[in-house]
Amino acid sequence: MQISPVPVPAPGAGAALRPLRWNDPFHWLALGWRDVRAAPGIALFFGGCFWAMAALMGWVLRSRPEYVMSLASGCLLLGPFLAMGLYDASRRLESGQRPELGRSITAWDTRIPSMGMLVLVLVVLELLWGRASMVVFAVFFNAGMPSTAGVLQAVFHPDHWQFLAVYLVVGGVFAGRAFAGMVVALPMILDRDTDALTACITSVRVVAAHPGVMLLWAALIALMVGASLWWMRGAGLLLAGPMLGCASWHAYRHAVCADSPAAPN
Template sequence: MNADAKSLESAQDPGLPTMATPYVPPPPVGPRAHMRPLGFSDPFRWLARGLKDMRQHPGIALFYGLCFWGMAQVLALVFKHKPEYTLSLVSGCLLVGPFMAMGLYEVSRQRERGERPEMATSLMCWVQHIRSMAMLVLVLMVLELLWGRASLVVFAVFFNTGMPSTTGVIEAVFNLQNLEFLMVYLAVGGVFAALVYGLSVVSIPMILDRDTDAISAVITSLRVVFSHPGVMLLWGLLLSVLVLAALWPWALGIIVVGPWLGHASWHAYRGCVEWEENPEEAVTLGSSN
């Protein structure tokens, strides 16, 4: 039976299945993100550029540095009175820190575009991206709550007599007999820290730069991590080491290190992600020339 006969038979008998229209995917909308090639020297280059931005605008950096210092003081108080919540609060700092640093991203973004950064602009830069930021906050808050619950479970399993005091936590950490507790505690914290880091390493600067949705920003952030796991691991280690070093004594170093890493994180995003030229923008620029 030829094709015409089959078509005629289908038209005569409605019970026979008809040929489905083949699916044609829609064309891509807007420019696409591409992962730039990275080397192990790039994280140090991002730090150098961040330091230059901070030196150019010390007043703005000081304001945000004092905000980071306040966060460190809250962390110290929690460790002193409720040590079982310390690791979950660290996740909160990992959550709040990048959003607070969004103002620093804006300063670096304006400098890159040849504009003059202002304090008011850096404080209000999140307003235009409130929907995407709210969705990202929700995702990270869920991770923070899970992290806090997991920390309590670890403490409950290894300290069945009750939650230890601050002194008890310090003794547990530095006691070789509690090595199993320390390994489990750090492993649980490491998993959640890696999730938070992977989801947010470039997503917040991307939302500020491209006004994209939270899902696209998170996917791009994960693409960056999986495309260059070694470089991004080095970048995460540098961030962690510098932050930990800044916490001693009395967390005074965070006043400088916090803004420095905020500016450097913007350059990390710019160094990791490259955008295709928007065809509509290209047409507009061509017609204007």
């Protein structure tokens, strides 16, 4: 499949967008799988990192749940740097170069200002999300918060369906904002060394221009991550993590017109 050369006109300054089709997300996954097979060592390294993060969070949730939010913040700090390595691998494969693990690990080192701002936005959003979740808990469990041991039973009890509905709506709003602002922002920063604000605005424009296609892409990501976490206590992330990372690069390349990207160094 060739990338369409026809851009979608957009008001104001900024990168031109390409038209997307409903089958594009599945094509991105196919390209991601191709890149994983072309660079298995790099994929295994980053997949192992994702699996280790998931295993650590699972252990903390079971033994010390009070530290889950702190650990989640740490994962938000680390996650973009890991994703950048996968984008770099796909970028080099796309340009006909051979990806190298060392360069993939340090792909972010020339993008620190933009990366730092983007990570800060992610952390602030997560803190707001956590605060909103606590407010929802406080409103529906005004007689006292459920204990750690019984929180899942309390949350999913049939009598608490209203709480679950509101909690999912609130979480969906924050998740949607995070997805809209980040879906092509990181690969764009790597590709063009642009600032975080421009990358986030472009990402939001992509989602606004193709809400149905990007909703399908978000659903596929959530489905694959959820299935990976369920299978063998997160071992599925060894494959799904790198595949989604590489596929996200191709999502960016198909959604945003090329504009003199910097050559891989």
